[in-house]
Amino acid sequence: MANRPLAPKLIATRAWVPGSADAGLSRSLLSQEEAAKLATIATISRFRRGDTIYTAGTQADAVYIISSGLVKVFRQDQPGSQILIFAFALEGDIIGMADDGAYSNSATAANNVTAYRIPIKSLRSRMLSDLGLDLALLAKLVHELRASQRHAFILSERLVANKIAMFIEMLEQDQASRLGLTPEEVHLPMSRRDMAEFLAATPAAITRGFKTLEKAGILRCRDNHHVAILDQAGFTQLVNGSLHPGGDVATRTRNGGSRLPLKRSGSR
Structure with a gap:
């Protein structure tokens, strides 16, 4: 099958390898052999934009390693209520975190997505016989924990213009790490609405924030x-x-709030 991905990748920086030649660069944590073994227990799943991958509270019987596309991992307390996006998952990311056997959050495809679906039972058996896979998964989870901490730090900022800058820097660093060089432009693969839900702001506030940063000559x-x-x-x-x-x-x-005049200050 021409479009079938060759093998799953877990892409991250190496957490416990000091002084390596590729320090700061994101690479697949899996050896070719480990990736090939994972591929034997995985099936290829394809999702169109807007498709549900899994829903919070349902039985967590599999994890997904993203091969291409963008996935939104979010929480919505009830249908029609506000959505808070916790993470955007790209190629080499793993999704499917669970609590007591149920998915902790929901995941939908932000655009066309291809992913490896790996049953939990099969993954558990593979991990028992492959220490390298254990370490790769642990390193990937550490990488994603750092991203979650960065997200929490961004949410602590009150002003949308600063939130946007912090978010763009996070994307720029991720893209530079994956490419091995700083991109001339930062790619924002998500919609402005998705960005608003990630930054806990309104879409209108995000639009005004970008306009302000452009007017100030900081972004184009x-x-x-x-x-x-x-x-x-x-x-x-x-x-x-x-x-x-x-x-x-x-x-x-x-959650409400009001407009604040933006001013120069010495600290946050």
Whole structure:
């Protein structure tokens, strides 16, 4: 089958290998042999944009390793209620975290997605006989824990313009790590609505935040999915919380709040 992925990848930086030649770069944590063994217990699943991959509270009988596309991992307390996206999963990411045998969150395809579906029982048996797979999974989970901590830090920022800068920096670092070089433009594969749900803001606030950053000469948006950083020093100050561009930007989150004047300050 021409479009069939060759083998699953777990892409991350190496957590416990100091001084390696590829320090800071994301690489597959699996050897060719380990990836081939995983492929024998996996099936290929394909999802169209908007398809449900799994739902919070349902039986967690499998994990998924993303081969291509973008997945939203989120929580929604009840149908029609507000959504909070916890993570975006890309190639080489693993999803399917569970608690007492049930999925902790829900996952849907943000665009066309191909993934390896690996039954939990088969994965458990494979891990018992393959120490290298154990270590690779542990390193990947450590990598994702760092990303979760970064997300929590972004959510602690009150101003949307600064949240956007911190989010773009996170994507830029991930793309630079995967590519081995800093991209000229940062690719935003998600929609502005998805970004708002990840940053706990309204879509309108995200739009105004981008306009403010463009007006300040810090960013240039070629379209909704490609951003260039024009003023690196100002961008770094935004990320550090020591700069807030002038003018008003809506900082209203989905839980309410009001607009705050953006000003320069010495600390967060």
